Amino acid sequence: MKVLAFNGSPKKDKGNTAVILAPFLDGLRQAGAEVELFYTKDLDINPCQGEFNCWLKTPGHCHQEDDMQKLHPKLRAADVWVFATPVYVWGVAGPLKNLMDRILPVLQPFITLRDGHCSHPLGEGTKPAKIVLVANCGFWEMDNFDPLLAQMKAFCRILGFEFAGALLRPHGSALRAMLEMGAPVDDVLDAARRAGRELVRNGHIGEGTELAVSRILLPLETYIEFANREFQAALERVQAAAGPGR
Secondary structure (H helix, E strand, O other), X not given: OEEEEEEOOOOHHHOHHHHHHHHHHHHHHHOOOEEEEEEHHHOOOOOOOOOOXXXXXXXXXXXXXXXXXXXXXXXXXXXXXXXXXXXXXXXXXXXXHHHHHOOHHHEOOOOEEEOOEEEOOEOOOOOOOEEEEEEEOOOOOHHHHHHHHHHHHHHHHHHOOEEEEEEEEOOHHHHHHHHHOOOOOHHHHHHHHHHHHHHHHHOOOOHHHHHHHOOOOOOHHHHHHHHXXXXXXXXXXXXXXXXXXX
């Protein structure tokens, strides 16, 4: 199984998104998958220009010479696409959205009905893949993932791909802090690792494993106090570094 993973966090492996993504990818490797990870911050990907040359003048090839040229062959050959992102205004981070918009060359321009819904057929040489979402949110409630989850499932429907699961981590900043304090939350990382093994062995992530990754870490009121205290401390550090009168 070839897995192509994209981490859309600007903090790369230091961000809260990576706290869940890293053990998930470890689990995939443990089960025998071949995993390639890219950070969108390190990629040069321009926004789609909407001129459709990749469908009309040069089918399968975008005229923009950037890093999508090396990614298109990898996307066509992968068995699984993993999109990992912090929740930005209830959607994916901007650079990751640019990447998703630029996937057009792996599709054909024609419209086909798939399960009674308009879709695009895959281009020649593009393998039907599975898609997994890994996402982190600073808010406490799970419903903050709903718009992002709907977008990713619609993305799968248009491509004709299978949505194989979502690892969603609400109040994600608390997880990192609790891990650093030695709090008993390693089970969340174990569940993310298990999700990787399940994907390889079963073709999807089990619902119980998804719930274990998303489990409540702190009561709502406690988390709000924690988050506000952390923000206030960060604000004071910035003000202190700026010096008096700044």
